[in-house]
Amino acid sequence: MSSIKLTRRESILLTLGGMFALGTNGVNAQGQSTLTFWSVRLNTPELQAALLPILAQFEAENPGIKVSNEPVSGNLVYPKFQAAVQGQQMPDVAEAYSYHPLQFAALDQMAEMDDVVADWESSGRLADVVNEFAYKKFFWNDHYWGVPYNLDPRAIYYRKDILEQKGIAPPTDWESFQAAVIAAHDPANDISGLAFPAGNFHITQHFFMGFMFQAGGSILNDKGELVFGTEARDANIQALTYLTDFATKHKVTPEGVGGWDTPDAETYFTQGRAAFGMGRGALIGQIQRENPTMFEKVGVLETLQGPKAKLTAGFYNPMFVWKFSPQLDAAKTFVRWFTEPGRLQPLYAANPGGLWPIFKSEFDSELTRSNPLMGEMLTKVIPFTTDFAYPGTGIPEMGVIDGEKMFAAPVNEVVVGTKTPEQAIDDAHKKMAQLWEE
């Protein structure tokens, strides 16, 4: 009987080879597709708990397609996606931030979603979308590169009890809002008139955006051309001055707002220390959890009528598909299924106020009927939401303008006193304009 003798070298090589074989992904024997689905906005424990049964339901209805969900931290979203592009390891399908589909489309990484939008149009679903900018923001270079699947609004909350005590009616326009904030400011009783984030963070530009649109300003015009510091300059300065005056001139905000991020303003309001507070939709859930006794004393302010418009910031977040996905058909099947009206109600319930459907037919739900603040948000804020590029549709440059916080900087600079509103707008415009020169 012959015996096989291995040298030490051969043994080591065999061991390494075996370990390699064990580590590699084998081909699925049943011929099942496995879609990688990266989620950026559905990553809290509550949202994950709501998401996984939805994915299980998809798999049950679509045998032959498995969905492997990978949560991606919001702070790592750009490095992760860029590394994936460089390494050609993009997920088959993803949901992420506003301008990702356009930025990746500029790199020729995105599958066109014209067919999905066409399906929506033929089924009447397109007309059911809350706002045409919700889907038009993903239209660039003659194609749709993503489809919206949820809405993330920004609102001004207020303390009904404080206003009642001081005999102040809930304001509806700029003049009455300014007067109400000043009148409600009560430092002797540790109540600030208004809490809003003005630090060098992304959230700062979200609230400036609302006032910018209300003043008739914008970043782009309807042709997608940069007008921030040109045609829209005066309106943008007016909006910036109006907002920052609360901190610098009227001094009705907490002193440290120049360094505040999202949680600072929202926590301050949740603690009952401000008469008015600017916050995300998710503030509704935060107040319910952290200060339930204050919940019934809080109202959502009707979107202010500005000098030119009645608009506020609302981000229509996309789903998009990788052009080079080996499971392109399965990925689009998943997107169509996932974005069907009514599908994502468990997600909305898991994050009250933080995630909203984009279809009007979904707005009247058990959740909005049972939660007063959600009901108020529905009528006073949601119909007036629009996104960064308004009145233009999306362009990849908006991802950079947003990413580099180019219009958060003006707010921060004016509040901390390093620039005047005029200087801040002009400098921000120069920075934005550089993008078109490169």
Next chain:
Amino acid sequence: MLQKQRARFGYFLVLPALLLVVLLNVAPLIQGLILSMQSQNLIRPNPGNFVGARHYIRALTNDPEFWSSTVNTFYYTLGSVVFAYLVSLALALLLNLDIKGRAFLRALFLIPWVVPNVVTALLWKWFYNDQFGLANFALSKLGLISAPIQWLSTPSMAMPSVIAVQVWKLYPVMTVVLLAALQNVPREVLEAAKVDGANPLQRFWYVTLNFIRPSSMIIVLLAAIWTMISFDIVYLLTGGGPAGATQNLAIMVYTKAFWASQLGYASAIGVLMMAFLIALGIAQQALGSYFSKKAGEHV
């Protein structure tokens, strides 16, 4: 023959580790240099286009943000390293004394070093909070301030506040190194100086400092490098604000690469950072040689 086989086998075993070093250090360095000479603007077609020195020219001649970030980087580095050194030296001198509880104190002073940077930033952000922070609470209780100090939201205060955090992070490792150096200062030399009439300050200045100079140079250089490339603490505390007051080159690289999709430009800034660090190292070596020569002349 057998020895040659063994040698080859040894190389074979070392190969994975060597590959790892090349992959994780040398390859990214070369890749970064290549990227810095390509467009790599990820919202434009043909990101691989060769652009030569265009990014470097832009940074050095046409981008005020680069120069303000550079100034902030040097401000942050100089402030952190100088104060960390002074604090470390004082602590090392204290720990070098024969005092009760010395071992416990040594362990206590190491705590900042083992706290992860993210936790450090969150702790200090709370500490500095103008509404809820311990700093303003303590100062107002002591009657030293009548209104909260805006540590992180005032441009003039933000960088010193961030420097204080970096000092807190740096001093443990600097203390350990300086303490080890102090413990190697020959007692007989100190006693000889004492016999010759040198007072404590003179003994410290002419004897102790001379003997700990090599260790000081090394730890100061290391601290300077760590601080110059430091990203997480500053980013989490201030995001580079307020109004860019704390934006250093590391934050600028991150922002340009990942939020502005300008990988090429970010790589060029990274290469310039490397050049600054190399210059720092050369300067430190030159300074070290100068002091060594001077010390030699005195002997």
